Amino acid sequence: MTPVLSDAYGRIATDLRVSLTDRCNLRCTYCMPPEGLDWLPGPELLTDEEVVRLVRVGVTLLGIREVRFTGGEPLLRRGLPGIVAAAAALEPRPRTALTTNGIGLARLAPALAEAGLDRVNVSLDTLDADVFERLTRRRRLDDVLAGLAGAARAGLTPVKVNAVLMRGVNDHEAADLLAYCLEHGYQLRFIEQMPLDAQHGWQRESMVTADEILDRLSAAHTLTPAGGAARGSAPAELFLVDGGPATVGVIGSVTRPFCGACDRVRLTADGQVRNCLFAREESDLRGPLRAGATDAELAERWRAAVATKRPGHGIDDPGFLQPARPMSAIGG
Ligand SMILES: Nc1nc2c(ncn2[C@@H]2O[C@H](COP(=O)(O)OP(=O)(O)OP(=O)(O)O)[C@@H](O)[C@H]2O)c(=O)[nH]1
Ligand SMILES: C[S@@+](CC[C@H](N)C(=O)[O-])C[C@H]1O[C@@H](n2cnc3c(N)ncnc32)[C@H](O)[C@@H]1O
Ligand code: SF4
Ligand code: SF4
Secondary structure, three states, X not given: OOOOEEOOOOOEXXXXXXXXXXXXXXXXXXXXXXXXXXXXXXXXXXXXXXXXHHHHHHHHHOOOOEEEEEOOOHHHOOOHHHHHHHHHOOOOOOEEEEEEOOOOHHHHHHHHHHHXXXXXXXXXXXXXXHHHHHHHOOOOHHHHHHHHHHHHHOOOOOOEEEEEOEXXXXXXXXXXXXXXXXXXXXXXXXXXXXXXXXXXXXXXXXXXXXXXXXXXXXXXXXXXXXXXXXXXXXXXXXXXXXXXXXXXXXXXXXXXOOHXXXXXXXXXOOOEEEOOOOOOOOEEOXXXXXXXXXXXXXXXHHHHHHHOOOOOOOOOOOOOOOOOOOHHHHOO
């Protein structure tokens, strides 16, 4: 029987999220400071071949069924189409997905679809160019909108949109974002801001909660729960908009945590296994890989790492400490 990545709470990790770089061409205020961060040094990054090898170990020896590429901004990784192609060629073929800010996606979408990418999630917090610049510190709204359209054209569907609402900045735009996504056939999900920014600026009091988001949307639409059974381990709680079939999602990581059903495991761009966005421990696979470990030895280390996964993120624990790595370096 193929071993699986199981933990002490009965959860099995089948969804691998691979960070391909910690770098980014935006500076979203809830993620990074204006000056950026001390990027990982080149030699510490896994090479394309090393990424592909670890993905292969996950898929062929450990029961990984879905591989999502993220970052930082994964479109900045030159080898992305080749890495996607190698992942999609594995047996059993994993589902493949990408989470991106969309810049450059208009150009890259056809090649990524051709390589075997199944679908994309694109982050878009606003439809106002000035608000976009305030949130991301770059004037690139048109590139993101073009990226979304390019993804849909290339068949990278369903195209999902991730939006973080920040109080006093873009929280008045919930209904406009929904109208735009409904019009274009994108699946919108609102995300509660989490304490994962490098500047440690998160404050529970100012976070826009899932309840608030649903209240705002309910002013313009009738929302009905789309049905719990279909949710499985997905972070997004889905609601039918005006009877459906279109839906809107809310990812309430803080006020409506879903850790009990978590099926994720993460691999950082420098080859560390992380069990949780909020994990304070990591397990090194790059060292053993470069020291000549066999696939079976890497798989055993990975399995042992997941066995120690904690039950939840612990944001509500009195002793909660934000992880040392920010979201951009973990792989959001
Ligand atoms: N708490 C928590 N939040 C997560 C996790 N993964 C993703 N998120 C949040 O969900 C948002 C959207 O993540 P995506 O990368 O689009 O992935 P997803 O929602 O799992 O994707 P789908 O499978 O397409 O629904 C992220 O920005 C995070 O804020 C996770 O493991 N735990
Ligand atoms: C870290 S980014 C990486 C991929 C890509 N750069 C992007 O923005 O989609 C992945 C997701 O994390 C979300 N994110 C970043 N910081 C966050 C925070 N502090 N709380 C909640 N979500 C956050 C972003 O909005 C984005 O949807
Ligand atoms: S959320 Fe994504 S696009 Fe924004 S700064 Fe972080 S990594 Fe870059
Ligand atoms: S916070 Fe951690 S345990 Fe909870 S769903 Fe996310 S990755 Fe899984």
